[in-house]
Amino acid sequence: MLVTKEYGLVPSRSERICSGVNGTATRPAGGPAKRRRVRAAVGAVLAMAGEASAVSWWLPPNHSEHGAGMDSLFLLIFWITMAVMVGTFAVMIYFLVKYRYRPETKKAHYSQGNIKVEMAWTITPAIILAFISLYSKGVWDHYRHGKKDDTRKVARLLVVGQTFQWNVVYAGADGKLGRYLAYPKPTDKKWPKGADGKDFTFTFGKYEDTAGPADMPHDDAVAAINAYIDQENPLGKVFDPKEDPDGADDNWEKQPGRPIYVPKGRPVEVHLSSKDVLHSFFVPDLRVKLDAVPGLRGIVRFVATTTTKEIEDRPESRRTFANLDELAALIKTPEHEKLQIVIDEKSEPKAADAKAPGAWHDKRAGEWRYNGKDGKPIVNGRMQLNGQRIEALKGIGVKSITMVRPGFLDLVCAELCGQGHYTMQGQVIVLSDQEYAEQFETKPEAEEEADAGREKAAVARQ
Numbered sequence: 001m002l003v004t005k006e007y008g009l010v011p012s013r014s015e016r017i018c019s020g021v022n023g024t025a026t027r028p029a030g031g032p033a034k035r036r037r038v039r040a041a042v043g044a045v046l047a048m049a050g051e052a053s054a055v056s057w058w059l060p061p062n063h064s065e066h067g068a069g070m071d072s073l074f075l076l077i078f079w080i081t082m083a084v085m086v087g088t089f090a091v092m093i094y095f096l097v098k099y100r101y102r103p104e105t106k107k108a109h110y111s112q113g114n115i116k117v118e119m120a121w122t123i124t125p126a127i128i129l130a131f132i133s134l135y136s137k138g139v140w141d142h143y144r145h146g147k148k149d150d151t152r153k154v155a156r157l158l159v160v161g162q163t164f165q166w167n168v169v170y171a172g173a174d175g176k177l178g179r180y181l182a183y184p185k186p187t188d189k190k191w192p193k194g195a196d197g198k199d200f201t202f203t204f205g206k207y208e209d210t211a212g213p214a215d216m217p218h219d220d221a222v223a224a225i226n227a228y229i230d231q232e233n234p235l236g237k238v239f240d241p242k243e244d245p246d247g248a249d250d251n252w253e254k255q256p257g258r259p260i261y262v263p264k265g266r267p268v269e270v271h272l273s274s275k276d277v278l279h280s281f282f283v284p285d286l287r288v289k290l291d292a293v294p295g296l297r298g299i300v301r302f303v304a305t306t307t308t309k310e311i312e313d314r315p316e317s318r319r320t321f322a323n324l325d326e327l328a329a330l331i332k333t334p335e336h337e338k339l340q341i342v343i344d345e346k347s348e349p350k351a352a353d354a355k356a357p358g359a360w361h362d363k364r365a366g367e368w369r370y371n372g373k374d375g376k377p378i379v380n381g382r383m384q385l386n387g388q389r390i391e392a393l394k395g396i397g398v399k400s401i402t403m404v405r406p407g408f409l410d411l412v413c414a415e416l417c418g419q420g421h422y423t424m425q426g427q428v429i430v431l432s433d434q435e436y437a438e439q440f441e442t443k444p445e446a447e448e449e450a451d452a453g454r455e456k457a458a459v460a461r462q
């Protein structure tokens with residue numbers, strides 16, 4: 001919308017036509033009252049757009065650096081298409097009514113069209129689309145490649161989808177990911193080296209201690225390889241430190257399904273792949289989504305701006321229930337079953353001592369709990385609340401309970417990957433930089449001692 005000093009708004013083409021003199025008039029028809037109305041209407045639209053930037057009415061909260069640009073782009077496209085849609089429908093309905101059937105109406109006549117109007121409706125969308133593409137490119141580049149001059153240390157992880165869970169591997173102290181998804185072939189003479197770095201033999205059915213899949217007929221070798229993957233090496237990790245020095249310090253696990261931890265305020269680089277079919281790694285609150293494709297490595301980058309603990313501590317993540325029956329009904333519903341009870345210094349009634357009924361702070365465990373009438377714990381912050389426990393809490397005089405949504409971001413699979421697709425959910429937990437470094441980037445103590453030993457030896461030699 002163009003704004004000029006004199007009138008507030010440049011009149012639209014229709015207003016100029018309406019003003020009567022073949023589009024030559026430049027002031028809107030009508031007096032100051034009409035202009036005020038126009039300004040009020042535009043003000044209302046801009047206020048809506050301003051409200052829209054809060055994204056709370058539609059999009060989930062954004063906790064990533066690149067996400068704000070994505071949201072603005074999303075809303076820009078939304079409002080442009082909304083305006084076009086409303087305009088198109090308005091014109092369509094107007095013409096439907098204006099040219100409805102009437103017996104006295106004359107037959108329609110052929111029109112050559114209007115070159116100026118056609119140019120306008122071709123060039124205007126072209127300009128808008130060109131602008132959207134340039135805007136998208138900026139947002140996309142920030143998302144896929146991160147910021148060019150970013151000097152912060154990158155946290156690298158590998159996420160591997162499988163029906164219907166996610167695996168995660170952390171790069172460890174060296175920041176480098178090892179080799180994964182390297183599975184044996186039926187013609188291989190030797191199995192890959194074992195987790196201890198030694199030659200590996202595998203017993204499958206009647207085939208004892210085979211040196212490699214090639215020891216068996218083809219079909220049995222295929223079955224043996226599947227068993228080997230299930231039992232020994234689900235992620236196809238290369239254990240031989242000579243072949244894969246980067247992978248030696250990786251933090252990985254055989255079982256899928258553990259939460260994905262990322263640091264706050266540092267670039268996170270997620271390498272994505274799949275063990276079986278197409279999956280899609282989607283973390284709405286981080287504005288991150290990319291397909292996990294078998295045989296390919298997709299990479300997404302983001303910087304989380306909030307730890308999940310910070311989200312948990314916000315007032316809007318908590319709700320206090322005075323009606324405990326309502327709470328009991330609520331936590332039975334699937335969308336609320338993960339709510340956790342908050343027990344802290346505000347919880348009432350307080351227990352007189354460790355064995356008395358009421359809220360008690362167990363200093364040794366560093367946590368609060370509610371004791372029952374018999375002095376035994378009813379529930380603590382880590383335990384799931386249920387109807388029975390709520391009844392027990394009522395019994396010791398608890399009048400209200402505060403619940404919190406546990407601090408994690410939802411990870412969902414956004415690719416229809418099979419019957420259990422809807423169950424393919426995971427958790428992304430954002431830690432502080434320090435917590436992440438302590439948990440995922442420090443060397444095991446033994447290794448550090450060995451390093452220190454080598455350094456000492458080197459100094460001694462000098």
Ligand SMILES: [Cu+2]
Pocket residue numbers: 161163164278279280413414415416417421424
């Ligand atoms: Cu999936």
